[in-house]
Amino acid sequence: MYSNRDFNRWRRHPWHGLHARADDAAEDIVNVYIEMTPDDVVKYELDKASGFLMVDRPQRTTSSPPALYGFIPRTFCAEEVAKRCPDADEADGDPLDICVFSERHITRADIILKARVVGGIQMIDGGEADDKIVAVLEGDNIWGDVQDITDLPSIKAERLQHYFSTYKMIPGKEIDIKVDFVYGREEALKVIAAAEKDYWNHYGHLHEAAKQQ
Structure with a gap:
């Protein structure tokens, strides 16, 4: 559980302290916290408690993400996200992942950028929705x-699709990952809205507590 003390760190928490989009931004322009770059063969991930980037695991294969990879702040994949994926039993319980294409080679993670949403891939990992x-x-x-x-x-x-269908592969072992459904901008915005609703349902109390201090 997060305490008020955990929430009010000096460094703004990339998940809780940032907004999904600026107040005056168009619906399809979102803020993105980048965890990995196309050069990374180590899986980096946000430490949810501290807000710092940590090493999750070295990749077993030579696969590296074909785009910048991170998440949208103040999103969470739970009940509402799972409803948009009928073949999933539940959602994965993480912030909503996002992949961002850039012509220029961005070589570092732990940064924030603005991106235009254009679509998405419905990934089901072990029965969990992981869009x-x-x-x-x-x-x-x-x-x-x-x-x-x-x-x-x-x-x-x-x-x-190839990256996400293979990045957890271990020789001799089967993995249960499906990445068959690619959807466009309209569905992507609905998935983001569901993830924002899940976030406020599960973590809105953090912001209410902060307002009272």
């Missing part, structure tokens, strides 16, 4: 005008 939102860097010189995932070359989504 991957797909976006492009806002203002990108190549991808900045993309509005929907259908505007991207199809190989972009295919590479994401």
Whole structure:
């Protein structure tokens, strides 16, 4: 459990302390906290309690993410997200993942950027909904005008599907991961809205407590 003391750190918590989008931002422009870059073959992940980036595990294979990989602040995948994935038993209980394409090579993680949502991939990992939102860097010189995932070359989504279907593979062992369904901007925005609702249902009390201090 988080205490008020945990919530009010000097360093703003990337998950709880940032907003999903600026107050004046369009619906499809979101803030993204980046955990991994396309160069990473070590799985980095946010430590939920401290807000610092930690090493989760070294990847067993040579796979590296084909896009910047992180999450949207103040989102959580629980009951509402699971409702949008009929084949899943539940959601994975993490912030909503997002992959961001950029023409320029961004080489470091633990940064924040703005991205335009264009679609997503419905991933089911061991019976849990684990959606991957797909976006492009806002203002990108190549991808900045993309509005929907259908505007991207199809190989972009295919590479994401391949990465997420194989990045947990261990020789000789089967994995239960499905990444068959790719959806567009409209469904992606509905998934984000569901994840925002899940966040407030589970963690809204943190913000109410902070207001009272």
